[in-house]
Amino acid sequence: MAYQIPRGCQDLLPEDSYAWQSIERTLREFCYLYNYDEIRTPIFEHTKVFKRENDSSDMVNKEMYTFQPENSKTSLTIRPEGTAGVVRSFVENKMYSSPDLPVKLFYMGTMARHERPQKGRLRLFNQFGVECLGNKSPYTDVETIVLAYSILKALGLKDLKVCINTLGDEESRKNYRETLKRYFAPYLDELCADCKRRYEQNPLRILDCKVDHEHPCMQNVPKISDYLNDSSQEYFKTVLSLLDELEIPYEVDPGLVRGLDYYTHTVFEIVSLNTEMGAQSTVLAGGRYDNLIPYYGGPADMSGIGWALGMERLLIALEAEGIELEKKPDLDVFVMCLDESARSYAFQTLIELRAYGYRADMDMNGKGFKGQFKAADRAHAHYALLIGENERSQNMITVKNLHTKEQTSILRNDLIIYLDDHMESEHHHQEDSYEKNTL
Ligand code: ATP
Ligand code: MG
Numbered sequence: 046m047a048y049q050i051p052r053g054c055q056d057l058l059p060e061d062s063y064a065w066q067s068i069e070r071t072l073r074e075f076c077y078l079y080n081y082d083e084i085r086t087p088i089f090e091h092t093k094v095f096k097r098e099n100d101s102s103d104m105v106n107k108e109m110y111t112f113q114p115e116n117s118k119t120s121l122t123i124r125p126e127g128t129a130g131v132v133r134s135f136v137e138n139k140m141y142s143s144p145d146l147p148v149k150l151f152y153m154g155t156m157a158r159h160e161r162p163q164k165g166r167l168r169l170f171n172q173f174g175v176e177c178l179g180n181k182s183p184y185t186d187v188e189t190i191v192l193a194y195s196i197l198k199a200l201g202l203k204d205l206k207v208c209i210n211t212l213g214d215e216e217s218r219k220n221y222r223e224t225l226k227r228y229f230a231p232y233l234d235e236l237c238a239d240c241k242r243r244y245e246q247n248p249l250r251i252l253d254c255k256v257d258h259e260h261p262c263m264q265n266v267p268k269i270s271d272y273l274n275d276s277s278q279e280y281f282k283t284v285l286s287l288l289d290e291l292e293i294p295y296e297v298d299p300g301l302v303r304g305l306d307y308y309t310h311t312v313f314e315i316v317s318l319n320t321e322m323g324a325q326s327t328v329l330a331g332g333r334y335d336n337l338i339p340y341y342g343g344p345a346d347m348s349g350i351g352w353a354l355g356m357e358r359l360l361i362a363l364e365a366e367g368i369e370l371e372k373k374p375d376l377d378v379f380v381m382c383l384d385e386s387a388r389s390y391a392f393q394t395l396i397e398l399r400a401y402g403y404r405a406d407m408d409m410n411g412k413g414f415k416g417q418f419k420a421a422d423r424a425h426a427h428y429a430l431l432i433g434e435n436e437r438s439q440n441m442i443t444v445k446n447l448h449t450k451e452q453t454s455i456l457r458n459d460l461i462i463y464l465d466d467h468m469e470s471e472h473h474h475q476e477d478s479y480e481k482n483t484l
Contacts, residue, residue, distance in 0.1 A: 053168025101246035146179030165325025174353035379421035383433030
C-alpha cells in the first residue's frame with residue numbers, strides 16, 4: 046500500500062529548503078533591524094482562543110481543525126492563524142505591563158485551515174507574521190506597513206500593490222454596520238446562505254464574500270469612508286500622509302474589509318500583480334485591532350496591529366517574477382579515500398576540516414576512485430583531497446582544485462592553512478570579476 050501526503054499539504058523537499066532558509070534569514074534580519082523579538086506559541090490552543098464569541102469569519106466557523114484527544118474532554122484547535130495565540134500569550138504573560146510599549150513580536154510557523162486546496166491555497170501552510178502590541182499610533186501602523194513593504198522589496202518583488210483601507214473605530218463601525226444592514230435588506234433573499242448568516246452577525250463580511258461578489262447589489266454598496274467619525278478620519282489621514290512622505294505607493298480600496306472580524310482602523314494587503322498568481326494574489330495581509338487584547342483579558346483600550354505573510358504564496362510570487370532563489374550551496378571539499386588502509390586517516394581529516402569551518406564530505410560506502418570523483422562532481426566540490434596509502438605513510442595530502450584541475454601535494458599539517466589561503470584568494474578573485482560584471 047502506498048502512503049500519501051494528505052490533500053492540501055506539502056513537503057518542503059531538501060532541494061527547496063535553501064530558498065526557504067534564505068528567505069527566513071531576510072525576514073529575521075528585518076525584524077532585528079526593526080527591533081522585533083521572536084515569539085513561539087503552541088501549534089494548538091484551547092478552541093476558545095480561536096473561536097471567539099460572535100465571530101462570523103469563515104476561518105473560525107468553517108475551516109478549523111478542532112479535535113479532542115481520545116482520553117480527554119478538552120477541545121483543542123490547531124492554529125489557523127498566528128495573532129490569536131500571540132495575543133493570548135501577551136496577556137497571559139502580562140507583557141502589557143512592560144514600560145516600553147508597544148511590545149513588538151514576530152513569529153513563523155505552520156497554520157491549518159480546512160479549505161478547498163488550489164494554487165496558493167493549502168490546508169497546511171506557513172506564515173511569517175508580526176504583532177505590535179500595546180499602543181495606538183499612526184506611526185506604528187505605518188512602521189508595520191513599511192516593514193512589510195521593505196521585506197518584499199528586499200526579496201526582489203517588483204509587481205506589488207499596497208491596498209489600504211480603514212474600518213474606523215467601534216463607533217464608526219457600528220454606524221456602518223447599520224447602514225449596510227439597511228442597504229442589503231432588500232437583496233437578502235438573493236444572497237448566499239453564508240451572507241444571510243453574515244447579515245446577522247457582521248454585515249461587513251458580506252463585502253468579502255467570494256460567492257456573491259458579482260451580484261449587482263455589490264456595485265453601489267455604501268462606503269465606510271462616509272460613516273467614519275472625525276477621530277477615525279483624522280487617524281487614517283495621518284496614516285496616509287506618513288505613507289506619502291515615505292513614498293510608499295498605495296491605493297485606498299474602500300471595499301477592503303479583510304477576512305477576520307477583529308479589525309478596526311487600518312487594514313491593508315500587499316498584492317502581487319503578476320498574472321501567474323491567479324485568484325490567490327494576496328501575499329500579505331493585516332490590520333489594527335482595538336478589541337483583541339481586552340477580549341483575551343488584557344487592559345481595556347489596549348490596541349495592537351499586525352500582519353501575516355503567506356510563505357507559499359510569497360514563493361509563487363518570487364518564482365512568477367523570475368527571481369532566482371537560493372540553491373543548495375557547493376561543497377568546499379570532498380575527501381577521497383584511495384586505499385582502505387588510509388580510510389581512518391581520511392576520516393580524521395574530514396572531521397578536522399569541519400572543525401575549521403569547511404563544508405566537507407566523503408563517501409562512506411567504499412565507492413571506487415571513479416565513483417568518488419563523480420560524487421565530488423555532483424556535490425560541486427571546490428577541492429578534492431586524494432588520500433591513499435602513500436599520503437598516509439608520509440603524512441601528506443594531495444589537493445586537487447576541481448575547477449582548475451591543478452593538483453599539488455602538501456603536508457597534512459599545512460592543509461588548513463593551504464585551504465584558508467587558496468579559498469580566500471579565489472573568493473576575492475570571484476568578487477573582483479563580479480564587480481566588473483556589474484559595473
Ligand atoms: P484569503 O482571502 O486568500 O483566503 P485570508 O484573508 O484568509 O486570505 P489571512 O488570514 O489574512 O488570509 O492570512 C494572511 C496571508 O496568509 C494571506 O495573505 C496568504 O498569503 C496566506 N494564506 C491564508 N490562507 C492560506 C492558505 N489556505 N494557503 C496558503 N496561504 C494562505
Ligand atoms: Mg481565507
